[in-house]
Amino acid sequence: MSGDGTADGGGHGSSHGSGHGTGHGRGPGSGLSRPTVSRLPGYLRALAALARAGTVRVSSTDLARHTGVSPAVLRRDLSSLGQLGRRGVGYPVAALQQAISRALGLVEDQPVVLVGAGHLGSALAGYTGFGERGMRVCAVLDADPGLAGQRRGSVVVRPLEELEGSVAESEARLAIMAVPAGVAQSVADRLVAAGIRGLLNFAPVDLVVPRGVTVRAVDLSTELQILAFHQAELRQ
Amino acid sequence: MSGDGTADGGGHGSSHGSGHGTGHGRGPGSGLSRPTVSRLPGYLRALAALARAGTVRVSSTDLARHTGVSPAVLRRDLSSLGQLGRRGVGYPVAALQQAISRALGLVEDQPVVLVGAGHLGSALAGYTGFGERGMRVCAVLDADPGLAGQRRGSVVVRPLEELEGSVAESEARLAIMAVPAGVAQSVADRLVAAGIRGLLNFAPVDLVVPRGVTVRAVDLSTELQILAFHQAELRQ
DNA sequence: TAGATTGTTAATCGATTAACAATC
DNA sequence: TAGATTGTTAATCGATTAACAATC
Numbered sequence: 054m055s056g057d058g059t060a061d062g063g064g065h066g067s068s069h070g071s072g073h074g075t076g077h078g079r080g081p082g083s084g085l086s087r088p089t090v091s092r093l094p095g096y097l098r099a100l101a102a103l104a105r106a107g108t109v110r111v112s113s114t115d116l117a118r119h120t121g122v123s124p125a126v127l128r129r130d131l132s133s134l135g136q137l138g139r140r141g142v143g144y145p146v147a148a149l150q151q152a153i154s155r156a157l158g159l160v161e162d163q164p165v166v167l168v169g170a171g172h173l174g175s176a177l178a179g180y181t182g183f184g185e186r187g188m189r190v191c192a193v194l195d196a197d198p199g200l201a202g203q204r205r206g207s208v209v210v211r212p213l214e215e216l217e218g219s220v221a222e223s224e225a226r227l228a229i230m231a232v233p234a235g236v237a238q239s240v241a242d243r244l245v246a247a248g249i250r251g252l253l254n255f256a257p258v259d260l261v262v263p264r265g266v267t268v269r270a271v272d273l274s275t276e277l278q279i280l281a282f283h284q285a286e287l288r289q
Numbered sequence: 290m291s292g293d294g295t296a297d298g299g300g301h302g303s304s305h306g307s308g309h310g311t312g313h314g315r316g317p318g319s320g321l322s323r324p325t326v327s328r329l330p331g332y333l334r335a336l337a338a339l340a341r342a343g344t345v346r347v348s349s350t351d352l353a354r355h356t357g358v359s360p361a362v363l364r365r366d367l368s369s370l371g372q373l374g375r376r377g378v379g380y381p382v383a384a385l386q387q388a389i390s391r392a393l394g395l396v397e398d399q400p401v402v403l404v405g406a407g408h409l410g411s412a413l414a415g416y417t418g419f420g421e422r423g424m425r426v427c428a429v430l431d432a433d434p435g436l437a438g439q440r441r442g443s444v445v446v447r448p449l450e451e452l453e454g455s456v457a458e459s460e461a462r463l464a465i466m467a468v469p470a471g472v473a474q475s476v477a478d479r480l481v482a483a484g485i486r487g488l489l490n491f492a493p494v495d496l497v498v499p500r501g502v503t504v505r506a507v508d509l510s511t512e513l514q515i516l517a518f519h520q521a522e523l524r525q
Numbered sequence: 526t527a528g529a530t531t532g533t534t535a536a537t538c539g540a541t542t543a544a545c546a547a548t549c
Numbered sequence: 550t551a552g553a554t555t556g557t558t559a560a561t562c563g564a565t566t567a568a569c570a571a572t573c
Contacts, residue, residue: 090518094511121495125542132556140555141549157514158521172415176408182493182510226520251516257418259357267519269512274418275330276505278393280487282326283503284462285394361566368532376531377573
């Protein structure tokens, strides 16, 4: 699920969402609207599949089909990144991948700290999709001392006390929280104090963070409830 | 992440999103807008916390603070469910919980089929949040015969061949997919053919489903990429 | 009564859509 | 040239916001 919620503008303290874009407005720096930003990763995913298949050029109609948006939305999104296509021809796949990656600020080997080594944390630590997109889980922390020393993915679980040290030495700016709801806020506070600027939160809690810190929330129950709504609606 | 994407109206075949609301429009049945539906679960969560704390009445300003939306949005959302508050007084917590649950079509003990018993599937099977919200994982299936018979949460893993039978006997209409990208579409096809009408997809693939079936996508890489964008934007 | 708070209206804002001129 | 496809404009649509009358 995608949530969203940026503790940037208006003044409401906490962040909330499920990957969907709540609210309007543009980020301060770039000229990309929030909906556009939320769609770019999907384009990147479809482009990677095309590149693997050896496709070098793609039209907005084709790419739109692969990403579930309309061709008009796709062209508008891409044109906001610059003049990437050629009329009558289409878009070059490789150049498009590069342009989107640059627009998203994806840098090679971005370190990410993961807090929580339970089932969910373990799943996240072993998720290969991060590596393919330039992200690397550089540390896994857990409050349970019994887990310290165990492997998760390619890293070894460390005790929670080493949170600040892990953030400092890796210079990570992004963190993933797969911890129980009860400790989520305090973990978030520590992460932010240590220098983290983006949080992906799986705990069913609305985190309160200072301005300048972005929270995206993934709440599994919320997702299922929205799904249940659509399903119930169809029954009527 | 909340994704969204309903294969209802417009015509673009696949669904895409991450819990965020892409697109506009209202569901066919109720008079609830998509953004409203996506916010209701958050209200329910905040209300549950208030109820646990013994609060019986809450104002839109207070509840808004707990959910990260503006009071105006909250009042508008709630008024679309009916006249639930009293001017000068506020909203009764218990009645609000009931009204939102009813609006979301939450019924007691809604069965959900889970496909995939890896780390992520195990985390989902053990997630207690579902039970608290009237959902129950009634079956866990996995293609790996070695996992059959093992416990996940309170149910026993069954071989993938029993997918159709599991859906039929449980009469489930919702399913969660925690399977590899390569098999996601074929699993989705089988689930839909068996009668599933709502899919929560964790595989990084845009599923193509018939109209009348809702897909919500949770793509962890997408979430992190959006987070990276916000973080990079702040650096400029 | 006076203060508080909802429900709703009107205004603003932003995103999507459709259409098409520009251009390969 | 003729066909195809982008980039962009104008129109439509829907959501948010602010303000306030109704009402407890």
